[in-house]
Amino acid sequence: MSRRNSITGGFFIGLTAFSAFLIIAAIIILLTVIIIGGKGTFSWEFLTTFPYDGMMKGGIFPAIYGTALLVLIMSVAAVPFGTITAIYLTEYAHEKSKLAQTIRFAVRTLATVPSIIFGLFGLGFFIKFVGGGMDTVFFGGQLKWAQPNILWASLTMALLTLPVVIVSVEEAIRTVPRELREASLALGATKWETIRRIVIPGSRSGIMTGTILAVSRGAGEVAPILFTGAAYYLATLPTSLSDQFMNLGYHIYIMATQSSNVDQTLPIQFATTMVLLLLTFTLNLTAVIIRARLRRKVK
Amino acid sequence: MKEVKIKTRDLTLFYGAKMALNSISLDIPEKEVTAFIGPSGCGKSTFLRTLNRMNDLIPNVRITGEVLVDSLNIYDKQIDVVNLRKKVGMVFQKSNPFAKSIFENVAYGPRINGINHKARLEEIVESSLKKAFIWEEVKDRLQDSAMGLSGGQQQRMCIARTLAVEPEIILMDEPASALDPISTAKIEELIFELKKNYTIVIVTHNMQQAARVSDHTAFFYIGELVEFGKTKKIFTTPDKKHTEEYITGRFG
Numbered sequence: 001m002s003r004r005n006s007i008t009g010g011f012f013i014g015l016t017a018f019s020a021f022l023i024i025a026a027i028i029i030l031l032t033v034i035i036i037g038g039k040g041t042f043s044w045e046f047l048t049t050f051p052y053d054g055m056m057k058g059g060i061f062p063a064i065y066g067t068a069l070l071v072l073i074m075s076v077a078a079v080p081f082g083t084i085t086a087i088y089l090t091e092y093a094h095e096k097s098k099l100a101q102t103i104r105f106a107v108r109t110l111a112t113v114p115s116i117i118f119g120l121f122g123l124g125f126f127i128k129f130v131g132g133g134m135d136t137v138f139f140g141g142q143l144k145w146a147q148p149n150i151l152w153a154s155l156t157m158a159l160l161t162l163p164v165v166i167v168s169v170e171e172a173i174r175t176v177p178r179e180l181r182e183a184s185l186a187l188g189a190t191k192w193e194t195i196r197r198i199v200i201p202g203s204r205s206g207i208m209t210g211t212i213l214a215v216s217r218g219a220g221e222v223a224p225i226l227f228t229g230a231a232y233y234l235a236t237l238p239t240s241l242s243d244q245f246m247n248l249g250y251h252i253y254i255m256a257t258q259s260s261n262v263d264q265t266l267p268i269q270f271a272t273t274m275v276l277l278l279l280t281f282t283l284n285l286t287a288v289i290i291r292a293r294l295r296r297k298v299k
Numbered sequence: 300m301k302e303v304k305i306k307t308r309d310l311t312l313f314y315g316a317k318m319a320l321n322s323i324s325l326d327i328p329e330k331e332v333t334a335f336i337g338p339s340g341c342g343k344s345t346f347l348r349t350l351n352r353m354n355d356l357i358p359n360v361r362i363t364g365e366v367l368v369d370s371l372n373i374y375d376k377q378i379d380v381v382n383l384r385k386k387v388g389m390v391f392q393k394s395n396p397f398a399k400s401i402f403e404n405v406a407y408g409p410r411i412n413g414i415n416h417k418a419r420l421e422e423i424v425e426s427s428l429k430k431a432f433i434w435e436e437v438k439d440r441l442q443d444s445a446m447g448l449s450g451g452q453q454q455r456m457c458i459a460r461t462l463a464v465e466p467e468i469i470l471m472d473e474p475a476s477a478l479d480p481i482s483t484a485k486i487e488e489l490i491f492e493l494k495k496n497y498t499i500v501i502v503t504h505n506m507q508q509a510a511r512v513s514d515h516t517a518f519f520y521i522g523e524l525v526e527f528g529k530t531k532k533i534f535t536t537p538d539k540k541h542t543e544e545y546i547t548g549r550f551g
Contacts (some may be wrong), residue, residue: 188384
């Protein structure tokens with residue numbers, strides 16, 4: 001190798017290594033700052049109690065509870081709907097049919113829409129249109145559903161996470177070998193029986209991965225729930241679908257921008273961030289493990 | 300010759316614009332073994348799959364002509380393909396057990412047919428596994444995953460699974476091509492036993508296998524049926540030069 005080549009080669013090796021190092025450094029700095037800032041406040045009590053004294057003191061239990069409830073209702077909506085869509089796309093729709101292509105285009109587009117747009121859509125569609133309609137028809141114009149609540153927030157979030165579910169389930173369905181479908185059909189099973197007894201069970205881990213990724217995404221997003229249901233502070237937990245709720249991501253946002261004394265709440269912000277990161281990190285890791293096992297099974 | 304079980308008339312099949320089968324007319328006798336031989340890509344597997352309409356699953360396939368099973372045209376609009384496949388079972392080249400227990404694999408067909416009574420299912424599973432000569436090997440581990448069986452055992456279990464639906468015809472698409480000689484011998488023995496009660500159509504690459512197990516042999520070449528007759532005759536004094544060349548290994 002000529003001297004010139006070895007110099008440029010060395011330069012690029014250095015450059016790539018440096019870029020990789022920057023990413024790792026960013027993560028380490030991020031985590032260190034959060035842990036140092038939050039560890040004094042983080043405790044069992046912090047996780048299990050309500051905030052008090054104008055949220056200057058106390059824990060974040062209602063925010064954890066609200067986040068959990070949000071992703072639960074969201075999953076109930078997004079997972080079955082996404083799974084059914086994925087089954088339609090892979091099993092029934094012709095690859096080149098106009099309808100299937102339109103759905104795929106819609107799914108891809110949905111995945112790239114900025115999350116704040118979902119928030120605005122939720123406000124306009126679910127609260128004003130659906131909620132307003134429900135109030136007019138069922139409650140004689142009395143204000144009941146035409147306002148932010150956990151149902152509308154969850155459904156808005158479900159729209160945001162739908163592409164994640166669809167793509168994961170589609171991928172899993174495609175890993176079910178053609179031979180197994182043929183075996184089932186050759187035994188006199190109908191297409192639907194084959195899907196129900198062979199394809200869906202064979203895609204279980206993909207449905208699981210999709211759910212977890214959707215939950216992790218839903219737990220971390222704030223913009224879609226800004227106008228659709230998240231509350232600044234609530235003295236009680238939500239007990240009905242028409243109640244508002246507190247949320248981890250939103251809690252961090254208001255603590256950092258709306259609190260009467262931002263500096264004083266800094267430890268709470270850090271500790272809440274720790275909780276949120278821990279939650280999404282654990283969820284993502286689980287999804288990665290399930291997906292890796294699924295891929296190994298295919299080979 | 301015995302009764303004709305399957306009769307095809309001018310069966311022609313296109314994949315898109317490509318003709319894969321050219322006007323095949325053939326009579327397959329009941330309760331005997333009919334072998335399809337020929338080089339790769341000659342259409343023998345495609346032809347086999349027209350007999351239980353497995354080609355329906357492949358897009359852009361166009362079929363003309365007739366396939367009569369018990370004198371009924373299976374491509375007729377009134378025919379229920381699900382019922383057809385219960386009558387015409389199929390064993391594939393690669394054993395394809397479901398990711399379920401041995402018991403559930405064999406019980407799959409009966410369950411689909413609405414049999415859920417436990418004792419009845421146990422009875423069917425046992426008799427099917429016995430007919431496929433694998434009962435003794437698996438009777439103590441019916442609840443274990445079928446994926447844990449050896450390749451040869453898996454294939455015999457797949458045959459048992461097909462038998463559990465009580466078909467009248469069994470199509471076999473190179474059922475032993477992925478197996479070792481001992482497992483292959485077991486499958487051949489099994490075919491010999493099964494022809495007492497079932498009409499068997501087998502596609503094979505292995506000339507000796509065709510000679511050993513079959514009563515009739517059809518030789519296919521590039522989508523055409525070149526010659527069809529008694530296996531003994533095809534392998535000793537074929538009418539067509541082409542057949543002789545293939546059988547003696549001069550091409551293929």
